[in-house]
Amino acid sequence: MILHVTHNDLDGVGCAILVKRCYDFVDTYYLNYDDVDSFIQNNYANYEQLIISDISPSEETFKYIENHIEIVFIDHHKTSLHLGEYALSYLDTTVSATYLTMKWLEESGFDLSEYHDFVDCVNDFDMWHLKRDDSLKMNMLFTILGLDRFMERFLNNPSTKFTEVELLLLDLESESLDKYLKNAEKMVKTFVDKNNRKFGAIFAEKYNSELGNHLIKTHDFDYVFIINAQRGKVSMRSKPDFDVSEIAVKNGGGGHKNAAGFSTNYDFGLNQFLKNLEVY
Numbered sequence: 001m002i003l004h005v006t007h008n009d010l011d012g013v014g015c016a017i018l019v020k021r022c023y024d025f026v027d028t029y030y031l032n033y034d035d036v037d038s039f040i041q042n043n044y045a046n047y048e049q050l051i052i053s054d055i056s057p058s059e060e061t062f063k064y065i066e067n068h069i070e071i072v073f074i075d076h077h078k079t080s081l082h083l084g085e086y087a088l089s090y091l092d093t094t095v096s097a098t099y100l101t102m103k104w105l106e107e108s109g110f111d112l113s114e115y116h117d118f119v120d121c122v123n124d125f126d127m128w129h130l131k132r133d134d135s136l137k138m139n140m141l142f143t144i145l146g147l148d149r150f151m152e153r154f155l156n157n158p159s160t161k162f163t164e165v166e167l168l169l170l171d172l173e174s175e176s177l178d179k180y181l182k183n184a185e186k187m188v189k190t191f192v193d194k195n196n197r198k199f200g201a202i203f204a205e206k207y208n209s210e211l212g213n214h215l216i217k218t219h220d221f222d223y224v225f226i227i228n229a230q231r232g233k234v235s236m237r238s239k240p241d242f243d244v245s246e247i248a249v250k251n252g253g254g255g256h257k258n259a260a261g262f263s264t265n266y267d268f269g270l271n272q273f274l275k276n277l278e279v280y
Contacts, residue, residue: 002026003047005040007033007054007097010142011126014098014119015053015074017154022110026051030147032233033254034263037061044069052087054097056080056254062087074100079245079254093256096126114158121160128209128258134160136210137170140177143206144169177207181214188215188224197222197242203229203268209259212237229268235261 004019006012008030016028027047031039036057044050044065053074062083065071071087073080076097084091090100102112102119112119125135138160142150162170188202200221204211205228212224216239223238234251236244238258245260253262 001047002049002051003043004028004051004053005031005036005055006052007031008147009054009126010122010139011096011098012054013142013147013151014096014122014126015101017151018098018101018105018112018115018119019051019053020151020155021112021115022105022108031055032263033248033261034252040065053101056083059083059086072104074104076100077245077254077256079249094127096123098122098126117160118154118158134162137162139209140170140173141166144173177210180207181211184211184215185218188219190219190221199223199225201225201227203227205230208235208261209237212259227268232264232266233261234264235259 002023002025004016004026006015006028012030019026020028029039033055036055040050040057040061041064045068047069049070049072050065051072051074054076056075056077056079063086066086073083073087073089073091074097075091076093076095078093081091081093090104092100098119102115106112121132121135121138124130124132125139130136141162145153184202184204188200191199191201193199198221200215200219202211202215202224204226208226212226212235215221215224216237222242223236223244226235226237228235236247236259238244240258243257245255245257248255248260248262251262251264253260255261
């Protein structure tokens with residue numbers, strides 16, 4: 001039995017779709033950066049092989065499990081490049097983890113030709129090339145359907161051509177996105193950091209990539225914090241010359257130079273707000 005641990009975004013589920021397409025007996029778990037170490041250490045012993053994609057455990061976790069289970073490690077974040085010695089590794093910061101997963105599986109003898117266009121679409125979005133007309137819509141469809149339905153859809157039909165129902169859902173979601181971005185322009189707060197860089201902060205629960213890049217363009221921010229207080233998640237987006245992954249790593253998270261995130265248990269001023277209301 002195979003344990004597959006992957007990130008809970010479009011690239012992470014792209015990896016999962018390809019692995020499920022090739023292997024019958026796989027348990028797939030979608031994790032955040034701060035969950036991966038404890039989950040692997042508590043569960044690896046029940047499996048014969050461990051696949052880790054689009055997310056990286058700590059070096060301590062690799063040392064803990066390396067002699068006890070066969071490991072395939074697939075990642076494209078610069079913070080994981082030094083971990084390649086602990087497993088059969090496919091590490092490359094220039095392509096998505098979905099692309100690297102396809103490379104590994106095809107080198108292992110599987111035919112994934114019917115998924116090449118899907119992989120290219122995911123790679124176009126995740127690496128933020130945006131040269132395709134459909135890659136933003138692909139991520140939007142992932143948001144609409146959720147992890148399980150999205151996986152089922154592309155396991156049954158690898159075509160990137162959207163169905164009539166999917167096109168309708170995408171049209172409705174696009175209208176919602178436009179309204180969301182316009183409202184966000186009014187709600188974002190502007191700050192200047194200790195290095196005199198202009199940045200923004202906003203509370204939001206969806207459209208992280210679209211929202212972050214929209215605010216960078218409209219407000220000329222160097223970087224943006226997108227805070228999901230309900231889930232305790234902080235996402236960051238930045239201009240090409242600013243590395244937000246350094247902030248994420250310092251706070252127990254990870255990601256790319258221009259797109260990263262971390263978890264937090266901070267209450268974002270809720271206690272002080274309630275005290276100001278004199279309710280407790």
